[in-house]
Amino acid sequence: MRRRHHFIFLYLTSLAYRVTSAVNSLPTRADPECKVFPGDAAWPSESDWARLNASIDGVLLKPKPAASACYPGPDYNQAQCQFLISGTSSTRFWLDDPLTELAQWTQGSSCVATLTPAGNCTRGGFPEYVVNATSAKHVQGAVNFARDNNIRLVIKNTGHDFGGRSVGAGSLSVWTHWLKHTEFIPSYTIGEYSGMAVRIGSGVEAWEVSNLMAANNITVVAAGCNTVGGTGGWLSTGGHSTVTSTFGLGADQALSLEVVTADGNLVTADPFTNQDLFWAMRGGGGSTYGILISAIMKAYPPISILSSSLSLTVSSTGNVRDVETFWQGVAAYYRFAANVLDAGGYGFSYIYPMANNTYRFTTSSSFPGMAPTAARNFMQPLYDTLGRVGISIANPTIGSARPYGSPRGGTGDRPVNTRYRSRLLPRENWEDDNLFNQTMKAIRTAAEGGFENNFYFHGTLASPTEEVAGRSKRSTETP
Numbered sequence: 001m002r003r004r005h006h007f008i009f010l011y012l013t014s015l016a017y018r019v020t021s022a023v024n025s026l027p028t029r030a031d032p033e034c035k036v037f038p039g040d041a042a043w044p045s046e047s048d049w050a051r052l053n054a055s056i057d058g059v060l061l062k063p064k065p066a067a068s069a070c071y072p073g074p075d076y077n078q079a080q081c082q083f084l085i086s087g088t089s090s091t092r093f094w095l096d097d098p099l100t101e102l103a104q105w106t107q108g109s110s111c112v113a114t115l116t117p118a119g120n121c122t123r124g125g126f127p128e129y130v131v132n133a134t135s136a137k138h139v140q141g142a143v144n145f146a147r148d149n150n151i152r153l154v155i156k157n158t159g160h161d162f163g164g165r166s167v168g169a170g171s172l173s174v175w176t177h178w179l180k181h182t183e184f185i186p187s188y189t190i191g192e193y194s195g196m197a198v199r200i201g202s203g204v205e206a207w208e209v210s211n212l213m214a215a216n217n218i219t220v221v222a223a224g225c226n227t228v229g230g231t232g233g234w235l236s237t238g239g240h241s242t243v244t245s246t247f248g249l250g251a252d253q254a255l256s257l258e259v260v261t262a263d264g265n266l267v268t269a270d271p272f273t274n275q276d277l278f279w280a281m282r283g284g285g286g287s288t289y290g291i292l293i294s295a296i297m298k299a300y301p302p303i304s305i306l307s308s309s310l311s312l313t314v315s316s317t318g319n320v321r322d323v324e325t326f327w328q329g330v331a332a333y334y335r336f337a338a339n340v341l342d343a344g345g346y347g348f349s350y351i352y353p354m355a356n357n358t359y360r361f362t363t364s365s366s367f368p369g370m371a372p373t374a375a376r377n378f379m380q381p382l383y384d385t386l387g388r389v390g391i392s393i394a395n396p397t398i399g400s401a402r403p404y405g406s407p408r409g410g411t412g413d414r415p416v417n418t419r420y421r422s423r424l425l426p427r428e429n430w431e432d433d434n435l436f437n438q439t440m441k442a443i444r445t446a447a448e449g450g451f452e453n454n455f456y457f458h459g460t461l462a463s464p465t466e467e468v469a470g471r472s473k474r475s476t477e478t479p
């Protein structure tokens, strides 16, 4: 039973550089379909772990789940438990914790912070051991140990993964969090790119990238959420940002990557070296192809950004009379948003179902490099359309322009129970009236019943065309 936990574990596959001897050295002692699990005879002994630890400068951790303070037993500490529940909001407690995955349910919720625990704190999907890596050598040590002992290997950076891919029961975890190197490179040339760049370690978070921007008067594409990785899962799964319609996705920013592959080698992946790995790492999914150590990414001159927010509420006191008008208003915004994206902008929206078949829609449209008056004029045709369906937007809010690379902080995020599913909607759905209506119908159907079942709809709109991504000349980049 133990081996059938629904926790995702990673089997790293390398591409062109698989070293045959490493593959041949896979032990035969375990059922090849199963990884060795704690308690199995083949599980490494204390002295095996101690040898690993000694070979990686003593950075091996065997952490306890933080919330064990809330459960009966030797770790019980009521004050600490209370702190976990109500005192961490302006701290980095959970973000600096080696085990925590922010989607708590993916770990099995086996040791959550609560004043009324039912049962005991158990390890669930938390890894057994964590390598607190501060160098590529530590990462290589972990990869080699996991491979040679046939144990599960997971990679955790910030733990933001919605599907729990940064935890795994019975695993050795590589924690990239402290690979915090940041460096501004005033002039960098590779292939067809010639311009400013930055090199960032794979533990750097979006807020730290923002601080690097502010310090050097540059723009680097980074997630809107402060504590999402600056590279890691964000870069390798696409990675969107308020400036994505101007500069492309996170994956489009990568110029050269330093990667540890499944055979334990540290390699460079760029348009000329290990091109297939370079291609795969930019969108092939976090943890699928190797462990990123650092990335050289494009940097641009500074830009300012401003946003314009809009909200529609169906209720006696809201600005929308009835549900049909509400959905017409939502459709008007989404249709208009194509113009926002074509102007280099971005949309960030929510549809919250409320009681008695009522709804609230909130959205903000961001415009890089636009002045407030221009943004107000830009949005006016939308307000006119809304007026025609009977929705009056009395005082549209346009924020003031601020530098995109403003200093940011990164505190407060904590484990939650949100479950996400996502769909990528193609631009064609916006080009054709009938297809657009069907798209809106699907969104409406997805939101209906949300109040009773406690879900909502979140739409992010961006247009990372090949042109803005700097990929108009694909020949040298695509293997």
Ligand SMILES: Cc1cc2nc3c(=O)[nH]c(=O)nc-3n(C[C@H](O)[C@H](O)[C@H](O)COP(=O)(O)OP(=O)(O)OC[C@H]3O[C@@H](n4cnc5c(N)ncnc54)[C@H](O)[C@@H]3O)c2cc1C
Pocket: 102, 154, 155, 156, 157, 158, 159, 160, 161, 162, 165, 166, 176, 202, 223, 224, 225, 227, 228, 229, 230, 231, 232, 233, 234, 236, 237, 238, 239, 240, 241, 285, 286, 287, 288, 290, 291, 292, 293
């Ligand atoms: C509150 C919240 C806000 C978000 N906001 C945004 C947003 O504004 N824009 C956006 O694009 N996305 C956003 N996301 C989604 C986020 O980008 C993804 O969850 C992303 O995968 C997180 O990557 P990470 O490295 O920070 O997290 P992790 O959970 O640590 O890692 C995610 C995946 O990548 C792998 N991975 C991590 N580091 C490495 C590495 N160095 N090498 C190889 N594999 C690695 C992990 O094993 C895991 O599979 C948000 C998520 C949350 C929970």
Ligand SMILES: *[C@@H]1O[C@H](CO)[C@@H](O)[C@H](O)[C@H]1NC(C)=O
Pocket: 053, 054, 057, 058, 059, 060, 061, 062
């Ligand atoms: C690894 O070694 C360091 C330094 O000796 C030690 O502090 C740490 O407890 C060890 N880790 C484990 C899991 O034993």
Ligand SMILES: *[C@@H]1O[C@H](CO)[C@@H](O)[C@H](O)[C@H]1NC(C)=O
Pocket: 118, 119, 120
């Ligand atoms: C919790 O652990 C204690 C001590 O190991 C054990 O006696 C008890 O049965 C456990 N409780 C539950 C609900 O599993």
Ligand SMILES: *[C@@H]1O[C@H](CO)[C@@H](O)[C@H](O)[C@H]1NC(C)=O
Pocket: 061, 098, 132, 134, 178
């Ligand atoms: C991990 O390593 C970093 C950098 O050396 C250190 O600051 C941090 O305290 C370590 N974390 C844990 C939980 O040991």
Ligand SMILES: *[C@@H]1O[C@H](CO)[C@@H](O)[C@H](O)[C@H]1NC(C)=O
Pocket: 217, 301, 302
């Ligand atoms: C930042 O860069 C811009 C354009 O590259 C330049 O005009 C501006 O003077 C710089 N600001 C500072 C404070 O250096």
Ligand SMILES: *[C@@H]1O[C@H](CO)[C@@H](O)[C@H](O)[C@H]1NC(C)=O
Pocket: 355, 356
């Ligand atoms: C929903 O409608 C019912 C019946 O009209 C009413 O009693 C209730 O107060 C309404 N709930 C809300 C939250 O408006």
Ligand SMILES: *[C@@H]1O[C@H](CO)[C@@H](O)[C@H](O)[C@H]1NC(C)=O
Pocket: 433, 434, 437
């Ligand atoms: C799409 O929906 C709008 C608003 O309901 C309607 O006016 C229009 O006729 C529809 N178009 C098509 C092609 O179905």
